[in-house]
Amino acid sequence: MAVVFNLFFLASLCYASLLDTIADRARRAIDSSNARLDYIWKEIQGVSLDTDDVRSSVSAETKHQGFMANISIGSPPIPHLIIMDTGSSVSWTECQPCIHCFTQALPIFNPPQSATYRLLPCSSPICHQAPSMIGPASRCEFELRYGDGTTVSGYLSTEKITFETSDEGITSVPNLVFGYATNVGGNLGGQTSGVLGLGAKMTSLVNQQGSKFSYCFGSIWDLQYSHNQLIIGDGAVIEGPSTPITIVGSYYYVSLDSIRVGEKKLDISPQVFKVTKEGTGGIVIDSGATLTYLPKAAFDPVKDEVLSLMDDLVQYVGTLSSCPCFWGVIDRDLVGFPVVTFTFANGVDLALDVKSFFTPAGPHKFCMAVALSTVANLTLIGVLAQQSYNIAYDLARNIVSIHG
Ligand SMILES: *[C@@H]1O[C@H](CO)[C@@H](O)[C@H](O)[C@H]1NC(C)=O
Ligand SMILES: *[C@@H]1O[C@H](CO)[C@@H](O)[C@H](O)[C@H]1NC(C)=O
Numbered sequence: 111m112a113v114v115f116n117l118f119f120l121a122s123l124c125y126a127s128l129l130d131t132i133a134d135r136a137r138r139a140i141d142s143s144n145a146r147l148d149y150i151w152k153e154i155q156g157v158s159l160d161t162d163d164v165r166s167s168v169s170a171e172t173k174h175q176g177f178m179a180n181i182s183i184g185s186p187p188i189p190h191l192i193i194m195d196t197g198s199s200v201s202w203t204e205c206q207p208c209i210h211c212f213t214q215a216l217p218i219f220n221p222p223q224s225a226t227y228r229l230l231p232c233s234s235p236i237c238h239q240a241p242s243m244i245g246p247a248s249r250c251e252f253e254l255r256y257g258d259g260t261t262v263s264g265y266l267s268t269e270k271i272t273f274e275t276s277d278e279g280i281t282s283v284p285n286l287v288f289g290y291a292t293n294v295g296g297n298l299g300g301q302t303s304g305v306l307g308l309g310a311k312m313t314s315l316v317n318q319q320g321s322k323f324s325y326c327f328g329s330i331w332d333l334q335y336s337h338n339q340l341i342i343g344d345g346a347v348i349e350g351p352s353t354p355i356t357i358v359g360s361y362y363y364v365s366l367d368s369i370r371v372g373e374k375k376l377d378i379s380p381q382v383f384k385v386t387k388e389g390t391g392g393i394v395i396d397s398g399a400t401l402t403y404l405p406k407a408a409f410d411p412v413k414d415e416v417l418s419l420m421d422d423l424v425q426y427v428g429t430l431s432s433c434p435c436f437w438g439v440i441d442r443d444l445v446g447f448p449v450v451t452f453t454f455a456n457g458v459d460l461a462l463d464v465k466s467f468f469t470p471a472g473p474h475k476f477c478m479a480v481a482l483s484t485v486a487n488l489t490l491i492g493v494l495a496q497q498s499y500n501i502a503y504d505l506a507r508n509i510v511s512i513h514g
Contacts, residue, residue: 114281116129123150125414131355134332142290143262144364147358158193158268165305176193176194176397176400176493177193177194177325177327177330177338177397178191178192178193178194178301178302178306179192179194179270179287179306179340179492180274181271181273182271182272182273182274182403183219183224183269183271183272183288184219184221184223184225184226184227184269184270184271185222185225185226185270186224187270187282188216188217188219188224189216190203190216190219190303191216191301191302191303192302192303192306193302193303193304193305193306193309193398194206194229194305194306194308194325194340194397194398195305195306195308195309195396195397195398196308196309196362196395196396196397196398196503197309197360197361197394197396197397197398197399198254198256198305198307198309198360198398199239199307199308199309199310199311199312199313199360200240200252200254200266200289200305200307200313200314201287201288201289201304201305201306201307201314201315202252202262202264202288202289202290202291202304202305202307203219203288203289203290203291203303203304204218204219204266204290204291204292204294204303204304205218205220205221205290205291205292206218206219206220206221207292208292208293209292210293210295211291211293211294212291212294212296212297212298212299212457213299214299214300214301214302214303214360215300215301215303216303219303219304219482221267221290224269224270224359226265226269226270226284227268227269228267228268228269228285229248229249229250229265229266229267229357230249230250230265230266230267230268230287231248231249231250232248232249232250234250236250236266236287236312236313236395236424237250237266239312239313240252240266240313245427249265249266250265250266250361251263251264251265252264252265252266252289253267255396258298259295259296259297260294260295260296260297260298260417261294261295262289262291262293262294262295262305263291263292263293263294263490264289264290264291264292264293265289265290265292266287266288266289266290266313267287267288267289267290268284268285268286268287268288268298269285269286269288270282270283270284270285270286271283271286271288271315273342274502283319286315286318287313287315287318289304289451290507291304295412304365304374305398306340307360307383308323308342308363308397309359309360309361310357310359310360310361310362310505311359311360313384314360315342316342316454316503316505317505319342319343319502320343320344321505321506322342322343322344322346322348322502322503322504322505322506323340323341323342323343323346323502323503324340324341324346324347324348324500324501324502324503325338325339325341325349325397325500325501326339326499326500326501327341327493327496327497327498327499328497328498329465329497330493330497346502346503346504347500347502348502348504348511349500349502349511349513350458350500350511350512350513350514351456351457351458351511351512351513352456352458352502352504352509352510352511352512353365353454353455353456353458353509353510353511353512354455354456354508354509355434355503355505355508355510356508357394357505357508358392361394361502362394362395362398362510363385363392363393363394364393364394364395364454364455364491364510365383365384365393365454365455366383366452366453366454366455366489367380367383367453367455368380368452368453368455369408369411369412369450369451369452369453370450370451370453371412371415371416371419371448371450371451372448372449374415374448376408376411376412376415378407378408378411379407380455382405382407382408382487383408383489384419386487389486390486390487390488391405391486391487391488391489392488392489393454393488393490393491394488394489394490394491395490395491395496395501395510396490396491396492396493397493397496398493399490399492399493400469400479400492400493400494401433401469401479401480401490401492401494402479402480402481402489402490402491402492402494402495403481403482403489403490404480404481404482404489405482405483405487405488405489406482406483406484406487407487408489409432409480409482409483412450412478412480413434413478415480416434417434419447420436423436423438423443423444423447424436424437424438424443424444425438427475428473430477431481431482432481432482432484433477433478433479433480433481434477434478435471435475435476435477435478436475436476436477437474438466438474438475438476439466439470439474439476440465440467440470440476444464444468449461449462449463450462450467452491452495454485454512457473457510458511458514459514460491460495460496460499460512461514462495463498466479466494466495466496466497466498467479467480467494467495469494479492479494480495498514499512499513499514500512500513500514501513
């Protein structure tokens with residue numbers, strides 16, 4: 111995942127940590143053989159516990175540039191805000207006793223104080239899906255290393271998780287597999303207490319709660335917006351046109367046919383976006399990444415077109431790593447700038463207006479929120495690009511619907 115992007119690091123939008131993300135993903139994508147996928151899928155189908163849907167209100171996290179779900183853990187339920195990440199499959203929160211934890215806004219969870227907390231034994235089949243399973247047989251330990259360098263270790267439990275929204279009341283789901291992290295390294299912090307793994311693996315809440323989920327974000331900059339929502343289960347809002355997904359490990363791959371700037375279709379060979387037999391290439395939808403990443407053969411035409419359109423509008427400042435930046439204010443100076451449209455297989459469009467395609471990088475400076483993917487030609491569709499869309503995943507039908 112690329113969950114952790116500090117706003118103050120916007121200036122380094124395209125630095126090494128982001129590229130590491132892609133490198134990690136590339137490696138994992140290559141490691142995953144079809145046999146392993148088949149195995150994981152069989153395991154996934156076997157654990158659907160419930161067909162009722164659960165909902166959560168979602169709020170923007172501008173510090174790390176992602177969205178957080180509000181869920182309550184344990185009995186009595188303690189609310190926590192955790193970052194939604196479609197690129198990883200373990201959900202966790204920090205817990206006592208902490209060996210090393212980041213400072214979080216809410217008190218750190220203390221499992222013995224919850225009446226519904228149970229250790230997940232190592233013998234549980236789901237434990238074998240935990241990343242880097244280690245430690246004594248009495249409990250299922252996990253260790254995660256995210257693309258941005260954040261490391262997390264702890265153990266898996268089963269726990270009652272309570273989801274609620276402002277208008278839908280309360281749903282409690284017993285015995286969800288949930289991680290308790292006792293040692294976290296990296297630069298997470300602020301309002302969040304952990305990560306909600308919405309990836310495709312068996313440990314993911316998505317697969318424990320049916321096979322559908324949807325989320326709808328407003329603007330990442332609008333902290334008051336109250337209609338952000340995450341729904342996991344049959345109530346997921348699957349509407350609008352859909353495009354096929356291919357699951358590789360935790361990741362949701364889609365096919366991209368073309369990119370348009372306004373009416374102009376850019377000259378990019380569709381071959382550029384195909385997954386190769388080596389496992390490179392391909393497009394992953396990733397709510398844990400802030401930016402969108404394109405391989406050079408797509409990035410260059412996009413950048414060139416944007417630079418030529420900007421000529422008359424604002425002054426070019428240069429690049430921050432790969433992202434072109436400009437003097438100006440997005441709202442004020444880009445009135446009339448064309449929409450950039452990504453067209454996925456089946457003609458499904460994701461249209462990026464200036465607020466989804468650019469990101470502020472200072473009071474009078476902004477940068478393209480699309481960066482160069484220099485590793486393995488992977489494309490990531492990040493969270494800025496997904497603003498103001500309802501994105502719904504149906505893992506039984508292998509589709510994602512994208513509705514603006
Ligand atoms: C999260 O939900 C709890 C329980 O409903 C509520 O008290 C709290 O204010 C919510 N937090 C946010 C940031 O929405
Ligand atoms: C990326 O794609 C280009 C062709 O578009 C190819 O020449 C290059 O070798 C690829 N790089 C990797 C790392 O696969």
